[in-house]
Amino acid sequence: MAEEPEVFDMDKSAEWKALALSLDEDDVLRHFRDQFKIPEKDGRQRLYFLGNSLGLQPKSTGTYINNILDQWSEEGVESFFVGENPWSGLHDSLLASLAKITGALPHEISIMNQLTVNIHLMLVSFYRPEGRRRKILMETKAFPSDQYAVRSYLEHLGLDPDEIILEIHSGSPLNAIETSDIVDAIQLHTDELALVFLGGINYYTGQALDMKMIASAAQKAGCLIGLDLAHAAGNIALQLHDWQVDFACWCSYKYLNGGPGTIGGVFVHEKHHNSGQKRLAGWWGNHAETRFMMNKIFDPSPDASAWQLSTPPMLLLAALKASLDIFDEAGWERILNKQEMMKQCMKEWIESLSGQYFSCITPEARGCQLSLLFPEKGREVYDRLFAEGFMIDWREPNVIRLAPVPLYNTFTEIWRFHDTLKKILADVFHNQS
Ligand SMILES: *Cc1c(COP(=O)(O)O)cnc(C)c1O
Secondary structure, three states, rough: OOOOOOOOHHHHHHHHHHHHHHHHHHOHHHHHHEEEEOOOOOEEEOOEEEEEOOOOOOOOOHHHHHHHHHHHHHHHHHHEEEEEEHHHHHHOOOOOHHHHHHOOOEEEEEEHHHHHHHHHHHHHOOOOEEOEOHHHHHEEEOOOOHHHHHHHHHHHHHOOHHHHHHOOOOOOOOOOOOHHHHHHHHHOOOOOOOEEEEOOOOOOOOOOOOHHHHHHHHHHHEEEEEEEEEOOOOOOOOOOOOOOOOEEEEEEEEEEOOOOOOOOOOEEEEHHHOOOOOOOOOEEEEEEHHHOOOOOOOOOOOOOOHHHOOOOOOOHHHHHHHHHHHHHHHHHHHHHHHHHHHHHHHHHHHHHHHHOOEEEOOOOOOOOOOEEEOOOOOOHHHHHHOOOOOOOOOEOOOOOEEOOOOOOOOOHHHHHHHHHHHHHHHHHHHHOO
8 A cells, every 4th residue: 555654633532532431431231241251361351242143141141041950950841830930931931022122012922943944934934926926035145044045945845046036236336235226126026026035134234224114115015024133133123013024033142142053033923823824833833722732733822922833942041031131121222222322433433444444334224233344454454353352253255344232342342443443454554564
């Protein structure tokens, strides 16, 4: 690079540092950080900005899991029915918390399986090709597992995925898709669409789609809409019920801190309950009142739990409950408020460094995540940040993703990212040794 090093405004930086300190001081959620296990290196806490990948472990998770183990050892299978917290009620005890986070009615949620499995189950119920109406609208840069699920399911039906799937391409070089492009595509293919299936937040760019507007366009077109909320659940405000989304699925190990590979969730709008829905069935989706009569014919639960297949895994539900109890205690509104403030700080402190060496590919509409694209030397910048204690994520070929979250990150950590990145940029791009 021929340019001179940028002159960084030291006053501004000092001012931002003071601001970060005072925001932390006034942060009503600051004590919640103590409820999480923060990874350390050489006795120092690392700066964990990977809430979008694997949320940190609540200190209470071990206790919640041990309680299940104790029940198991003390009462065996009786634990389903006896004691203060019988296992039979554990699944339902999580619904209110998730309903708040997703903007659903509690009976529209079912906690089950993992995300990709749930996508398959939802496709069975909600991909209903009929006549000319057989296409599925997806984004080009959908998460690979979503693409594999849809393509393999179509092949299973004997259909050609390349014929059925309509991919929305981004018009922008930075990968963001305009809501209007999606709405236009829905209108353009009105008579052919059976299903719109999109990620509410794109895992790569961090862009949050205007799900309300897209859902409304899908309804006007007379097709169904499903959302993958892996990067949205526990991150941004959702109103799945009011938006009339038909179904949604998510995993609980990213922003929801439920633990690696933990149990996922689905939303099925109540308009689809009890409607003679096609589905793959299992005994745990059978009406609770008749489940143990062991009848031959499936009698579906009158709500989203009709999609359950198997006995709920109590250890995983307990791990998820440990985290959701923290969300409840902190308050979803307060979490969203802090997230909004963190977003402003990231914009001012981190995005202000963009331009010459990297660009921020995450549009304004987003949650916690920021994705920085480095045309050159991104890996080197990433390695240096990592060496400085930042746990962030590198996506080939040239993107650094970071996602500080309200429950356990601080404003000072965000400022430190700004400060460290600034120094690393100067070093990497000007002091090549
Ligand atoms: C994380 C993620 C997945 C992963 O699915 P699992 O089945 O839980 O491994 C799938 N889709 C999206 C969009 C994701 O972000």
